[in-house]
Amino acid sequence: xxLKLPCRISADGIxxxxxxxxxxxxxxxxxxxxxxxxxxxxxxxxxxxxxxxVCGFGAGEPDFDTPAFxxxxxxxxxxxxxxxxxxxxxxxxxxxxIAQMYASKGxxxxxxxSIIVSxxxxxxxxxxxxxxxxxxxxxxxxxxxxxxxxxxVKLAGGVPVYAKAxxxxxxxxxxxxxxxxxxxxxxxxxxxxxxxxxxxxxxKAELESIMEFAVSKGIMVMSDEIYSSLTYDxxxxxxxxxxxxxxxxxxxxxxxxxKAFSMTGWRLGTMCAPADVAKAAADIQSQTSSNAxxxxxxxxxxxxxxxxxxxxxxxxMLKSFDRxxxxxxxxxxxIKGISCRRAKGAFYLFPNISSFGLxxxxxxxxxxxxxxVAVVPGSAFGSDENVRFSYAVSDKVIEKGxxxxxxxxxxx
Ligand SMILES: Cc1ncc(COP(=O)(O)O)c(C=O)c1O
Numbered sequence: 150x151x152l153k154l155p156c157r158i159s160a161d162g163i164x165x166x167x168x169x170x171x172x173x174x175x176x177x178x179x180x181x182x183x184x185x186x187x188x189x190x191x192x193x194x195x196x197x198x199x200x201x202x203v204c205g206f207g208a209g210e211p212d213f214d215t216p217a218f219x220x221x222x223x224x225x226x227x228x229x230x231x232x233x234x235x236x237x238x239x240x241x242x243x244x245x246x247i248a249q250m251y252a253s254k255g256x257x258x259x260x261x262x263s264i265i266v267s268x269x270x271x272x273x274x275x276x277x278x279x280x281x282x283x284x285x286x287x288x289x290x291x292x293x294x295x296x297x298x299x300x301x302v303k304l305a306g307g308v309p310v311y312a313k314a315x316x317x318x319x320x321x322x323x324x325x326x327x328x329x330x331x332x333x334x335x336x337x338x339x340x341x342x343x344x345x346x347x348x349x350x351x352x353k354a355e356l357e358s359i360m361e362f363a364v365s366k367g368i369m370v371m372s373d374e375i376y377s378s379l380t381y382d383x384x385x386x387x388x389x390x391x392x393x394x395x396x397x398x399x400x401x402x403x404x405x406x407x408k409a410f411s412m413t414g415w416r417l418g419t420m421c422a423p424a425d426v427a428k429a430a431a432d433i434q435s436q437t438s439s440n441a442x443x444x445x446x447x448x449x450x451x452x453x454x455x456x457x458x459x460x461x462x463x464x465x466m467l468k469s470f471d472r473x474x475x476x477x478x479x480x481x482x483x484i485k486g487i488s489c490r491r492a493k494g495a496f497y498l499f500p501n502i503s504s505f506g507l508x509x510x511x512x513x514x515x516x517x518x519x520x521x522v523a524v525v526p527g528s529a530f531g532s533d534e535n536v537r538f539s540y541a542v543s544d545k546v547i548e549k550g551x552x553x554x555x556x557x558x559x560x561x
Contacts, residue, residue: 181300186525186537189513193523204550205523206538209345211411211496213469215448216462218455219410223448231444237435239266240446246453251402251421255391258398263427265420266449267434268441270375270405273418275301277371277401278337280422280429282307286336291322292531293499295345295373299531307336311531316501319490320347324358331362337369343376343386346530346537347499348492350380353387360389360396369426371401376495378409378463381471384493390421398423401430406449408495409463415445470496473540473547480551481538484558496541499527503534505561512536519560520553 189207196203238244244264251259267273274297282288284306290298292311299309312330314322327338338359342351351359363370370389377386390400405418418441420430440446452459474492481489481500489500502512509526513536516522527535540547 177304180303184296186296186529189523189525192517196517196521196523201521203517203521203523204542204546204553206540206542206546206550207523207525208539208541209497210413210541211408211466211470212541212543213411213466215411215415216452216458218458219412219448219452222451223415223444226444226447231447233443235440235443235446237438237440238431239264239440240443240450243446243450243453246450247419247421250453251388251390254388256388256397256402256421257390257394258423259421262424263421265422265427265430265434266441266446267405267418267420268438269416270373270403270407270418271297272416272434272438273403273405273420274298274371274373275304276430276433277403277420277422277426278302278305278307279433280426281337281369281371281401283336285334287332287334289327289330289335289338290531291340293320293344293346293527293535294339294531295341296529298339298341302339308334310335313531314347314349316488316490316534320344320349320499321351321355322359323355324362327359327362331366331368335366335368337371338363339371339373340389341373343380343492343494345376345495346497346525346527346532346535347490348495348497349490350384350386350494353392356387356389357392360392360399363399364393364395367399369399369401371403374402374404375408377404379467379470379496380494381467381474382491382493386494401426406452410449410452410459411466412448412452415442415448417441417445417449470540473542473544474498476544477538477540477547477551480547481554484551484555486558486561487554496539498538498540499530499532499535500538501534502527502536505558507561509533509536516554516557520557522550522553522557 193205244261247264248259282305286307288302302309312326314320372389390397402421406412486504509528513526525537
């Protein structure tokens with residue numbers, strides 16, 4: 150029996166009817182863009198593997214090891230046979246500990262059933278979007294945005310509506326801009342404070358006016374708080390859900406263990422949501438991924454329960470991040486043609502490079518080719534005037550990268 154292929158290939162291996170091949174993919178698959186941040190990281194890693202001395206500022210992950218006490222708890226869990234399915238929404242004591250943490254931050258009506266532990270913060274975002282967005286619904290996304298939000302909204306059949314937060318406004322959206330973007334099809338606003346890529350942190354007063362508007366219109370807010378423990382200059386990240394009981398009823402907090410505990414590879418995300426949304430998201434998770442890795446959740450449980458060790462680990466990491474943030478910020482601003490805001494959170498700086506007259510893509514491609522410095526083009530985040538630097542890299546790389554940036558910019 151001969152197999153019929155959905156495409157025609159010539160004797161010398163050339164694809165003759167590519168469109169037929171394309172047609173076998175879904176409209177979702179044909180419309181999705183691959184993650185540009187992961188692509189830059191992969192390109193930098195490839196050059197490194199070829200022996201090139203690359204300064205990689207592309208990665209969105211802490212360059213520290215997961216704290217030993219967390220690793221030990223997960224290793225013990227494996228040794229104790231915690232290697233089987235558990236309830237899809239997560240380990241009960243872990244969900245309890247997360248619920249308690251949010252209650253202590255002032256989020257109203259939180260209990261174990263409000264919490265879902267998912268396979269990564271990214272999946273938590275997707276669950277939240279799938280739980281509330283129907284085809285044709287509009288979702289307001291402040292730009293610059295984290296690369297995955299628009300693609301996830303599109304995968305749910307929703308329509309991203311962008312509202313531009315400018316450099317001058319510290320990359321923060323005003324409530325008036327949200328009112329302008331709002332239509333009777335708006336279902337969800339996506340918030341991310343501290344922000345990837347800008348590092349901006351919204352104040353309590355700024356969030357209050359936005360939440361007041363969301364509550365008055367009955368729309369939901371997905372508040373991505375994955376960087377909430379990484380803030381500087383005495384700034385504190387406030388949760389939209391902590392502002393009032395009504396605000397909590399309209400907020401889905403998504404977060405995870407990746408950034409605060411340097412656990413990116415563990416794939417552990419969280420969600421804290423009002424009862425109906427939490428139930429819907431739990432059902433979607435139960436039919437798509439089942440539970441996040443069981444023994445990894447025991448590591449996370451230790452991170453939640455051993456507060457002293459966790460606080461110390463985060464404080465140590467923050468100290469290094471803060472030092473690097475200031476070195477990079479000062480260094481970038483000392484380069485003619487570059488202006489950079491002093492970001493207050495996460496581990497990113499988002500300098501403006503528009504004075505060079507290049508698209509952010511061209512700027513980054515040339516920078517990598519000529520000086521072996523990898524940064525992510527702002528176009529990936531909806532802002533072509535900027536590029537993103539992650540300072541989750543060593544002080545040495547920052548120093549070397551700044552020297553190379555200076556040489557590069559002087560030649561432009
Ligand atoms: C803003 C934001 N949200 C969510 C995530 C997802 O994190 P993870 O899936 O690694 O937990 C990231 C990761 O880069 C992020 O930057």
